[in-house]
Structures are given as C-alpha cells and as structure tokens.
Amino acid sequence: MNSKDEEAELYLSGEECESFPASSVFSSIDEISEFFKGGATGYSPTKKQNCLHGMCLQTDDWNMRPFQVDQLSTTYFHKILQIPEGELMFDSAVVMRNIRHTWEKVASVSC
Secondary structure, three states, X not given: OEOOOXXXXXXXXXXXXXXXXXXXXXXXXXXXXXHHHOOOEEEEEOOOOOEEEEEEEEOOOOOOEEXXXXXXXXXXXXXXXXXXXXXXXXXXXXXXXXXXXEEEEEEEEEX
C-alpha cells in the first residue's frame, strides 16, 4: 500500500493460521478480539487543518482469526508520526473475512 501522497508505504505478507503467537501482549485470540471490538470507531486526518473524520465499523458478526505475518515493512510510524526507528515492536496480526458490515459516519473531531 502506498498513500496517495506517496509519503507512507506499507508492505505485509502472510497467511491465516490456527494459533496466536505466545509472544503477544494479548493472551489469546479472544482477548485481542475483545480489544478491537471495543475500538471499532476510528478517526482519519482531513484536508482541513486540525480536523479528524470519524467512522465506526458496524457488524453483527465478529470473527477474528490469527494471521501469521511473514514479512512486514512500513514507513508510516517513522516518516509520518516521527517515531524513531527501533521504538516500536510488532506484536501480532488478526484478520476478519466475509462478514457483513457497514461503516457509519460519526462526528468529526477538532484537535
């Protein structure tokens, strides 16, 4: 994935798997699933300075599965958020497939 402005890149490859990594800060797939279920609302920057648009994932089905990441590289945290390289460590990945869902607009936020 390359951002439209070509400032951020993300490359990820892997496959769905059966087990959750023992090294994760989460103790199980159920725990990480509950964590993400509680954070289904997200915000994205807009063209307007100091404004974030909000979206909320709505679904009756919530079925996360472990995802084994074979390769991962990104410039987002270092280039965009200016977090020094080596300050973050990858934990784990999950995936949801074939679920009926909608994205609902929520109020924008000024910052």
